[in-house]
Amino acid sequence: MKLPKVPVHAIAWFQGRYGYNTHTRGFFEALAKRRPVFGSPLIGLEGPWQEDQNQLAELYGQDLVSIALLYGSLMDVLATAPGPKVAYTVWESTRIPADWQKPLGATDRIWVPSTWGRQVMIDNGFPARQVDVVPEGIDATLFCPDGPKTDAFGDGPEFRFLNIGRYEDRKGTRLLIEAFDAEFGPDEPVKLLVACHNSHDKDYDLPAILRSIGIRHSHKLAFIPPFKSFELVARLYRACDAFVSPFRAEGWGLPLIEAMACGLPVIATDYSAPRDFLGAESYRLKNHMVAIDKPYFETIDGDYGVWAEPDRDHLRVLMRTVYENREQARRRGLQASERIRRTFSWDRAAAIADDLIATISAPPIA
Numbered sequence: 001m002k003l004p005k006v007p008v009h010a011i012a013w014f015q016g017r018y019g020y021n022t023h024t025r026g027f028f029e030a031l032a033k034r035r036p037v038f039g040s041p042l043i044g045l046e047g048p049w050q051e052d053q054n055q056l057a058e059l060y061g062q063d064l065v066s067i068a069l070l071y072g073s074l075m076d077v078l079a080t081a082p083g084p085k086v087a088y089t090v091w092e093s094t095r096i097p098a099d100w101q102k103p104l105g106a107t108d109r110i111w112v113p114s115t116w117g118r119q120v121m122i123d124n125g126f127p128a129r130q131v132d133v134v135p136e137g138i139d140a141t142l143f144c145p146d147g148p149k150t151d152a153f154g155d156g157p158e159f160r161f162l163n164i165g166r167y168e169d170r171k172g173t174r175l176l177i178e179a180f181d182a183e184f185g186p187d188e189p190v191k192l193l194v195a196c197h198n199s200h201d202k203d204y205d206l207p208a209i210l211r212s213i214g215i216r217h218s219h220k221l222a223f224i225p226p227f228k229s230f231e232l233v234a235r236l237y238r239a240c241d242a243f244v245s246p247f248r249a250e251g252w253g254l255p256l257i258e259a260m261a262c263g264l265p266v267i268a269t270d271y272s273a274p275r276d277f278l279g280a281e282s283y284r285l286k287n288h289m290v291a292i293d294k295p296y297f298e299t300i301d302g303d304y305g306v307w308a309e310p311d312r313d314h315l316r317v318l319m320r321t322v323y324e325n326r327e328q329a330r331r332r333g334l335q336a337s338e339r340i341r342r343t344f345s346w347d348r349a350a351a352i353a354d355d356l357i358a359t360i361s362a363p364p365i366a
Helices: 018-030 049-060 072-078 099-107 115-123 173-184 206-213 232-240 254-261 313-325 326-343 346-361
Strands: 008-012 037-041 063-068 085-088 109-112 131-133 159-163 190-194 221-223 242-245 266-269 283-285 287-291 306-309
Touching: 008 018, 008 049, 018 037, 018 063, 018 072, 037 049, 063 072, 072 085, 072 099, 072 173, 109 115, 109 190, 115 131, 159 173, 159 232, 159 254, 173 190, 173 221, 173 313, 190 313, 232 254, 232 346, 242 254, 242 313, 242 346, 254 266, 266 313, 283 313, 306 313, 313 326
Parallel strands: 008 037, 008 063, 063 085, 085 109, 109 131, 159 190, 159 242, 190 221, 242 266, 266 283
Antiparallel strands: 287 306
């Protein structure tokens, strides 16, 4: 007789529009089709996770797997959990923050989305046997080439490059704006659309940033406010001709893989987690490794690791190549879309996780 599957207690940020929120909903909704999932939604660290944990412990005892999809520093929510404890997290530097080490080390398994992320964990001292790869995914019914496009930009003939990601050094937003402005002349029918609002940075001031850059052709730039729905994001992807992301490091890269699913050719830095899904169809941006000199996390010894410095000249070459060879770029984008939608679904991610849960929750062999 087939035994019922061990249930999962999911502690995560279910609400919101950022990467962790999308990851949480897509992953646990797919996993819930394979085994029982009890969710404890958090806002920051506020939420009924402790009460839920206590009730589930009374019901299931050790026959429960707890998965926290959070920053590594917050994995103490698993400290009192019964049964196996899984820390599912996403990180972008080669150095793990100091306050992540102890909470992650106290779990039974660490899940990361990419092979690069797994190696980072191992390089930071976590045993290889403790670290597994559970990729992220996309909603292929929403992010696909066929479907409505936004009409917010009219039906003009201009070629549209798109970038989505909050404004910060890690995302390479300033580098992209500077390279685009330098490469294309005032009369060329091409625009750069950027969705880069950063509510996490109290000093974020887009007009001041643009003044400091000294933009030559401001009429060729369009800045997009935060989205109200993911359907609007999909419509935006389909209204553009290419996606460009000269990031310095990514723990996964949801906008990048969503753009690929929608059929856009992509220009992206050939580094870190996206290498798991970029494929041969993408336009890979050359780079070299540099020390992180603008820290965005805390370490004990001042070593913040390294990340990629994209080649500015090569970025210009790739944008020009895609712009002038748009039919070839379009074909490459559609080829990538078929592969991404087939290979990187949330259901596939859940299937990988389901198999891993079965191994860590199985009773020992007598």
